Amino acid sequence: MATGEFAFHETHAHAAPRSFIRKWVFSLDHKVIGLQYYFLALTAVFVGMLLSLLMRIHLIWPNVSLPLLGELKPETYLSLLTMHGTIMVFFVLTTAPQGGFGNYFLPIQIGAADMAFPVLNMLSFWVTFLAFLVLLAAFFVTGGAPLHGWTGYAPLSALPSAGPGQGAGADLWIISIALFCLGALMSALNFITTTLDMRAKGMSLMRLPLTCWAWFITAILGLLAFGVLFAAGILLLLDRDVGTSFFVPLVIVNGQIAGHRGGSPLLWQHLFWFFGHPEVYIAILPAMGLCSQLVSVFSRKPIFGYRAMVYAMLSIGVLGFMVWGHHMFMSGISPYSAFAFSVMTMAIGVPSAIKTFNWLGTLWGGRIRFTPPMLFAIGFVSLFVTGGISGPFLAQPVLDIPLHETYFVIAHFHLIMGVASIFGIFAATYYWFPKMFGRMMNDRLAKLHFWISFVGTYAVFMPMHYYGMAAGLRRYSQSTDVAYMHSLLPLQKFITFAAFVTIAGQFIFLFNLFWSMKAGKKATDNPWEATTLEWTTATPPPHDNFGGHTPVVHNGPYEYSVPGAPRDYVMQTDPRTMEVGHKA
């Protein structure tokens, strides 16, 4: 707490730093920290993508010798799978939308000069960065990276003798996750305090842009969820290295008694998924908030049902804590609790549908501007629907049991949690790039990138549903020799080729990102004609965000096409001259 306290003082006191180290490395400025998170996630996403590419290649050409790795052994495949999942879930989907854009834009959008506790903010980034290094180190220790998947199920994860990556590699994995939890907890503390305590005059809760609501709710989920994962990680480490028996029953590994007794592997699953399910929403909620924002900005219409959007996100957050058991239908939980979890899970369909219909309602009759951020926002809605619709199927134990170990589930969560949220990150990048770097991204390249990503994503993940329904099993390093799966090989090949093309398309984005920083068209302060506070300040924003004054807010965030207004939008800071217009 002491750190946070000092940090408070810094909020007002710290002047713009001059040295490179204080400005770009150990910066207290939320904008720099946001960029640090963003580039950390950008690095991580390319590592994670490379791993998935290696897996895809191995699935269709099991005997091909890969660069650096040689011919892939089944256990190496499992290491790739574990690291891909861990990197993507923690260091991309959790890091970029919340740590990256949340850090950069939450204080600006609420009219604050910085986060509530800047030192804590810096600390949370560096702890997260350290966590990433520790995770990568798992590749280079004896035995390599762990095999237990991103879910780290015990007893595999709890027994160093259980496999080649389960020694030092698994220890590093757990330490990395624990560090990540600490970083996420500190960041959640900062987000919640900032949102509740640092809003500018006039910025009532119901005038917050939906992005801020999403970051705020995500932070609450993080605060409640990461502590649980942290605790579970401690227990797992004790099981591994001190010989306790929290998660490990009496087991024989490679002919030897492991020395534990009485522990419960299901206990790990309960603790893990109590974190794990809210984590899905931690990944997707910021994207939901952002897309609500973009759909309104680029339809030039107020968001349809602002309050409904807020309450839907809140109820998704609450329900998200009551459904973790649906990940465990296969694990032998009581049918009664399975039923309860099933009903709660299907109930999430209601707020999700409210959001979807509100997005469609906002689009309806709007004067739509198909800019790159808008394309990705619409792409997000599309993926959210496609990925979400298989949710109610999987929510039913009778359907989940045959489907759970197949690619159907892989397709489901990649569409909704993975790519939908990545589309949110892309949309945010294209939308806020002018504010962050003072230049516009190239429009043509951006649209090309969108179409390759959009079509590519569907080409990769739609066939996976069919592959799953045809009993194509997940986690197996190869299926080419299995008779009944042989006929499915063309489908696997198609998926891999589609992945090649989609991944190639991402380099267009990378090029566009760095090229536009140097050579993009100069951006004006408000290129999208949007209403929220970040567009009232200079581009890029000055050190204290608003150049010496504190904004005063008079309007809701989505005042577009207001009858009688001089322009088709009313900034949040514009004085309220007329009483007409929609109720925010």
Added chain:
Amino acid sequence: MKNFFSTAVSDATPIGGAPSVAAGQIRQSRESSTLLEARLRRARLGLVVGLVGIVMIFVSFTSAYVVRQGLPTVDPRTDTLLRDWFALPLPRLLFVNTLVLLVSSGTMELARRQIARQAAVTRTSFSNLGAASDRSWNASWLALTVVLGLSFLAGQWTAWRELTARGFYVSTNPSSSFFYLLTGAHGVHLLGGVLALLVAMVALLLRRPIESRAVILDIAGWYWHFMAVLWIYILCLLKFAR
């Protein structure tokens, strides 16, 4: 030496803006009073949020405790289900430690109130008298709290030694695993509290503005009380849910 009013002015300035030179001392003192309140509010809010995170960690441990306690295990020799949890005999020293911690909570509260009063006196005075009275504040209650906190930790360590001497190690039984886990996790958090108090003492020695000291001490104080409550909870769990 930086006095109290200079901080108040620089703090009251709109972000990045020029300080309002015209502001009279009365206004300054009023502003500083609301600023202290604003700082306290923000710091306390941060603390409450942080404590929720800590609570979730201990909720998870408790949930694991209850589940693990109720689990049957297979006895391979007889092939029957039996409960492998046995009630851990708690060292009596724990109750002495509890008393020490409760007393430390009391001394902490005295330290916290003393500085809060001091800050209040300073901010209502219209001159630099406040800065003078500032010096009269001493760290004895704070120092006593630190000593009591460290004694508690030493006592906990002794209790651990006593248990290991009786043959109860971390992995001996799930009940002993949880004993070491819960007391250890609490100890680490309490150590964090001791560090916070030391930071507060350093702030005093460095003559940081009284408001800063008041805020640090307030937060450290509430954290310290929370640690006492958490310890009572853990003790009850270990004692009554054996």
